[in-house]
Amino acid sequence: MTAPATVRTRFCPSPTGLVHVGLVRTALFNWAHARHAGGAFVFRIEDTDAARDTEESYRHLVDSLRWLGLDWDEGPEVGGPHGPYRQSERHDVYREVAAKLLAAGSAYESFSTPEEVEARRLAAGQDPKLGYDNADRYLTDAQKAAFRDEGRRPVLRLRMPEEDLGWTDLVRGEVRFTAGAVPDFVLVRANGAPLYPFVNPVDDALMGITDVLRGEDLLPSTPRQLALYAALADIGIGTGAPRFGHLPLVTGEGTRKLSKRDPQSNLDVHRERGFLPEGLVNYLALLGWAIAEDRDVFTPAELVAAFDVTRVSANPARFDLRKAEAINATHLRALPVEEFVERVTPFLAAVGLVADPPTDDQRRVLTAIAPLAQERMVVLSDAVDLLGFLFTDEVALDPGAVGKQLSGSGAVEVLDAASAALADLADWSTAEIEAALRTALVDGLGRKPRQAFGPVRVAVSGRTVSPPLYESIELLGRERTLARLSAARGAAG
RNA sequence: GCCCCCAUCGUCUAGCGGUCCAGGACGCCGCCCUUUCAAGGCGGUAGCACGGGUUCGAACCCCGUUGGGGGCACCA
Numbered sequence: 001m002t003a004p005a006t007v008r009t010r011f012c013p014s015p016t017g018l019v020h021v022g023l024v025r026t027a028l029f030n031w032a033h034a035r036h037a038g039g040a041f042v043f044r045i046e047d048t049d050a051a052r053d054t055e056e057s058y059r060h061l062v063d064s065l066r067w068l069g070l071d072w073d074e075g076p077e078v079g080g081p082h083g084p085y086r087q088s089e090r091h092d093v094y095r096e097v098a099a100k101l102l103a104a105g106s107a108y109e110s111f112s113t114p115e116e117v118e119a120r121r122l123a124a125g126q127d128p129k130l131g132y133d134n135a136d137r138y139l140t141d142a143q144k145a146a147f148r149d150e151g152r153r154p155v156l157r158l159r160m161p162e163e164d165l166g167w168t169d170l171v172r173g174e175v176r177f178t179a180g181a182v183p184d185f186v187l188v189r190a191n192g193a194p195l196y197p198f199v200n201p202v203d204d205a206l207m208g209i210t211d212v213l214r215g216e217d218l219l220p221s222t223p224r225q226l227a228l229y230a231a232l233a234d235i236g237i238g239t240g241a242p243r244f245g246h247l248p249l250v251t252g253e254g255t256r257k258l259s260k261r262d263p264q265s266n267l268d269v270h271r272e273r274g275f276l277p278e279g280l281v282n283y284l285a286l287l288g289w290a291i292a293e294d295r296d297v298f299t300p301a302e303l304v305a306a307f308d309v310t311r312v313s314a315n316p317a318r319f320d321l322r323k324a325e326a327i328n329a330t331h332l333r334a335l336p337v338e339e340f341v342e343r344v345t346p347f348l349a350a351v352g353l354v355a356d357p358p359t360d361d362q363r364r365v366l367t368a369i370a371p372l373a374q375e376r377m378v379v380l381s382d383a384v385d386l387l388g389f390l391f392t393d394e395v396a397l398d399p400g401a402v403g404k405q406l407s408g409s410g411a412v413e414v415l416d417a418a419s420a421a422l423a424d425l426a427d428w429s430t431a432e433i434e435a436a437l438r439t440a441l442v443d444g445l446g447r448k449p450r451q452a453f454g455p456v457r458v459a460v461s462g463r464t465v466s467p468p469l470y471e472s473i474e475l476l477g478r479e480r481t482l483a484r485l486s487a488a489r490g491a492a493g
Numbered sequence: 494g495c496c497c498c499c500a501u502c503g504u505c506u507a508g509c510g511g512u513c514c515a516g517g518a519c520g521c522c523g524c525c526c527u528u529u530c531a532a533g534g535c536g537g538u539a540g541c542a543c544g545g546g547u548u549c550g551a552a553c554c555c556c557g558u559u560g561g562g563g564g565c566a567c568c569a
Contacts, residue, residue, distance in 0.1 A: 012569095013569090014568085014569050016568090016569075046569065048569080049568060051568090052568075052569085053569095113567095114566080114567075127494055129494065129495065129565060130494095130495070131565065131566085155567055172498070175497080175498080176497095177497070181496055181497090182565095183565095185566095186566080186567050188567085190567060193567080195566090195568085195569085196568070196569045200569085215563095216497095216498065216499090216562085216563065216564095217563055217564070218563095218569095219497065219498065219563075219564075220497055220498090220563075220564040220565070221564075221565095246498080248498095248499080249498095249562075249563070255561060256562080257562080257563075283505095286505060286506075286518085287505070288506090289506090290505085290506055290507065290518095292507085292517090293506090293507045293508080293516065294507080294516070294517045294518085295517075296505085296517075296518050296519090297518090313505090313506075314499060314500095315498095315499050315500065315506095315562095316498095316499070316561085316562065316563090317505065318504060320504050320519070320520090322504085322519060322520060323504070323505065323518075323519040323520080324519090326518085326519055326520090327518090327519085329531095329532095333532075372531095374532095375531060375532045375533090376530060376531045376532080377531090386530090405529095434528090437528090438528095449527090449528050450528070450529085452528075453528040453529075454528080454529070457528075457529060461529095463529090463530095464529060465529060465530045465531085466529070467529095467530090468528075468529085468530095469528055469529075470528085
């Protein structure tokens with residue numbers, strides 16, 4: 001098999017619900033493979049199941065791909081020479097191809113009902129799981145007519161070849177299924193509706209897809225698709241089968257495939273928490289692939305430059321949220337300040353902390369605190385708890401923090417001393433604030449730094465964990481700081 | 494049940510016959526730094542599933558066992 005001149009990959013989800021991270025990983029590898037090869041990435045919507053597909057889900061898919069930065073060269077909202085790219089708009093194409101396949105003898109009409117097939121298997125002492133028994137392969141015209149007279153409508157089945165079917169998988173190497181293992185499968189339903197095993201290869205052939213990267217769960221369906229591609233080529237559609245690469249499954253907590261029921265499988269959950277798209281893309285790429293022996297943080301551009309599908313691992317990969325968060329945190333810290341402010345604003349605005357866009361003053365504070373906040377955050381939504389105190393007049397004191405730092409008379413002493421030290425401070429700067437507090441609390445009161453600054457931190461931020469104290473106080477301003485010190489004094493004791 | 498895939502630290506992986514008494518990352522545990530929390534620095538913990546071959550030599554190749562997973566629709 002010679003490599004095609006131009007690589008064309010595709011992502012062809014069905015708009016039936018949430019966007020699964022395993023699905024995203026598949027899209028990502030197809031995208032990276034196409035981009036690396038300088039080829040094309042095609043986006044196609046497989047909405048042939050009217051009962052389950054929704055317009056909302058379709059729009060969500062488009063939006064998710066955009067958010068992730070996986071741009072497509074052909075597909076919905078972009079167009080292209082092989083459209084339409086939604087299968088619900090391609091029924092005429094399928095009808096025509098089905099008719100040609102039937103005329104060529106590659107496909108045939110089958111009248112057996114599932115119940116009849118099962119009954120025959122049972123009668124022969126066989127496992128019904130074996131499926132269809134190819135019984136209708138050589139029906140005469142008279143037999144077909146008789147069935148029609150009974151009011152039966154046939155399904156269209158592909159005649160599977162009597163030979164082993166194998167291919168060289170891009171990630172697994174040689175894979176081979178023995179002849180007869182796959183029964184003649186249904187292309188078109190009795191009601192005329194074309195099925196996925198039919199439309200998927202038809203569109204791939206028509207759209208010139210050269211490389212199919214998909215989940216391992218689809219590996220067992222490859223032999224029948226190989227047979228279909230051959231039959232299609234015979235009637236002048238496409239040039240035979242594309243290259244296949246079956247990606248390892250993404251598993252959840254246990255060893256099972258990550259379930260739709262598992263919250264972690266939902267892309268939106270991560271997006272709403274404030275994962276960066278490049279952080280998630282980085283992590284997802286690590287599920288089955290490595291950029292280098294001693295490195296695992298990289299940008300999408302670096303991924304594209306280095307991606308090689310033949311280096312993808314064949315074993316299942318567990319979705320590990322902790323590692324995903326660690327990778328995301330690294331990307332978060334690497335963000336330039338303006339970029340960070342830009343991205344975090346929607347999360348603060350959503351809870352009313354800042355305006356969107358922020359006011360000049362809010363922007364000033366955000367920009368100043370950004371470097372200190374970035375290295376304390378894992379996801380963007382962390383900013384709400386971490387920075388909220390800077391954007392409200394009165395901070396809510398965390399009960400746990402109050403118990404830890406404001407109980408006992410010592411706290412009152414500290415707060416009073418801090419107030420006195422800051423009340424008339426000439427130069428309201430981080431350095432002066434630190435000097436004044438140290439003089440008053442550490443030297444004056446003889447407190448250890450840990451005991452001295454704990455109560456002040458809680459008073460100012462409401463929490464035991466906050467950005468660095470002196471910087472926070474400076475940004476908060478004298479008035480609010482003194483008010484909080486005094487409010488905390490009321491809660492202390 | 495049948496078919497197929499997979500098998501290196503708890504997890505994701507590097508390793509593509511000798512440079513491996515197996516490297517990195519996450520996690521975990523220490524120590525340093527330190528106003529909290531992080532970040533950062535240093536150190537540690539832990540793995541080639543088992544059994545046969547092939548070979549001068551195997552984590553790497555072959556076979557088997559065991560274990561795990563996926564698929565067996567007129568759903569995608």
